[in-house]
Amino acid sequence: MASFLHQRNLHNPFSKFPATPPSASNSKKPLSLGGPTALLALLSLLVLLGVFSPWLGSGVPRAFSTTSASKWSRYTLQQALSFVAKNGSVIVCIVSQPYLPFLNNWLISIAMHRRHDMVLVIAEDYASLHKVNDLWPGHAVLIPPVLDAEAAHKFGSQGFFNFTARRPSHLLKILELGYSVMYNDVDMVWLADPFPYLKGNHDVYFTDDMTAIKPLNHSHDLPPPGKKGRPYICSCMIFLRPTDGAKLILKKWIEELQMQPWSKTMKSNDQPAFNWALMKNAKEVDLYLLPQEAFPTGGLYFKNKTWVKETKGMHVIIHNNYIVGFEKKIKRFRDYGLWLVDDHAQESPLGGL
Numbered sequence: 001m002a003s004f005l006h007q008r009n010l011h012n013p014f015s016k017f018p019a020t021p022p023s024a025s026n027s028k029k030p031l032s033l034g035g036p037t038a039l040l041a042l043l044s045l046l047v048l049l050g051v052f053s054p055w056l057g058s059g060v061p062r063a064f065s066t067t068s069a070s071k072w073s074r075y076t077l078q079q080a081l082s083f084v085a086k087n088g089s090v091i092v093c094i095v096s097q098p099y100l101p102f103l104n105n106w107l108i109s110i111a112m113h114r115r116h117d118m119v120l121v122i123a124e125d126y127a128s129l130h131k132v133n134d135l136w137p138g139h140a141v142l143i144p145p146v147l148d149a150e151a152a153h154k155f156g157s158q159g160f161f162n163f164t165a166r167r168p169s170h171l172l173k174i175l176e177l178g179y180s181v182m183y184n185d186v187d188m189v190w191l192a193d194p195f196p197y198l199k200g201n202h203d204v205y206f207t208d209d210m211t212a213i214k215p216l217n218h219s220h221d222l223p224p225p226g227k228k229g230r231p232y233i234c235s236c237m238i239f240l241r242p243t244d245g246a247k248l249i250l251k252k253w254i255e256e257l258q259m260q261p262w263s264k265t266m267k268s269n270d271q272p273a274f275n276w277a278l279m280k281n282a283k284e285v286d287l288y289l290l291p292q293e294a295f296p297t298g299g300l301y302f303k304n305k306t307w308v309k310e311t312k313g314m315h316v317i318i319h320n321n322y323i324v325g326f327e328k329k330i331k332r333f334r335d336y337g338l339w340l341v342d343d344h345a346q347e348s349p350l351g352g353l
Helices: 036-055 066-076 079-085 097-111 128-136 158-164 167-176 243-260 270-280 305-311 326-335 341-349
Strands: 088-093 119-123 140-142 180-184 186-191 205-210 233-240 287-290 316-318
Touching: 036 088, 066 128, 066 140, 079 119, 079 140, 079 167, 088 097, 097 119, 097 128, 097 186, 097 326, 097 341, 119 128, 128 140, 140 158, 167 233, 167 243, 167 270, 205 243, 233 243, 233 270, 233 316, 243 270
Parallel strands: 088 119, 088 180, 119 140, 205 287
Antiparallel strands: 180 233, 186 316, 205 233
16 A cells, blocks of 8 residues: 555535625615714624634634534534535444544545545544544534443443444435445455445445355355344445435334344344344345455454465455454554554544544
8 A cells, every 4th residue: 555645635614504694784874983873883893703703714614623623513414424525425434532543544544545535424422523623624523412432442332332323323314315325434444445346336235244255256145144044244334325225224224223222131233233124125125245355354354364365456445353352453453564553644634643
């Protein structure tokens, strides 16, 4: 992956939603400079200047910049999508504050393939919202309600379930606003641009999470169910078009999550529900399984050196799953030369965070 010095351009995410004061009507009577009417007009002018002068002379309005970060809480999903979308598509991740180092690493890999301007970070807490927008204005949005960021750390916990269970709802909102969306977990690294692999005009694209090796020309149909009665598709890398079929999958995913809530005995996560939604609606929706050699699960890429050697040059996105714990994931990325933060921090849109 060739490195380059990343230059962050400061655009105005609010340019399509201008806040302009109503035009004042001209008075037919001349104003006396010393009269009460003139004094009231002067006072009104000063107030208007105080409100709107921060918007002048800057690519990003100061009212929404680092000087008053709380203003980003009024930044809407519609505004954010309008700002980042390219050709009607966006790349989305969902993060809370503990995941910011992984966000930074993921973004560096995307910036190396010139797709970073399409990225929208859905922040699940105000700290993440403000941090990203302070460094990269307009590229983070928060969709209420706000979750407890600390509770989402541990895989298998109720906090983690609450965090991941919001994913289909967020993605559905984006489709309903008319955009195609690529979702990535942030413990991923791009080795190549994935968009050329989105062949055809299917509703939903996804990757297999199984470690069993498939032939290079494997079927792109939904794999058959496994021992648990469902397929084992990963909910970490999904591309959806704003079609009725894709919306149906997301709605069914939400329903499946409601039917399988987290409990101490059944420590659910969002992935089984996604698989049930795919399997139960496969005949009604145009589904597409992405090639394994390009989008391998971490259980294959990091554990089968022979397969990695045989498929060298074919890998597109690597997912650091099949391992639990932030430190373990970072160490494994480092061991494989994929912790890009070490040597390419300044190539991040976040400026090294």
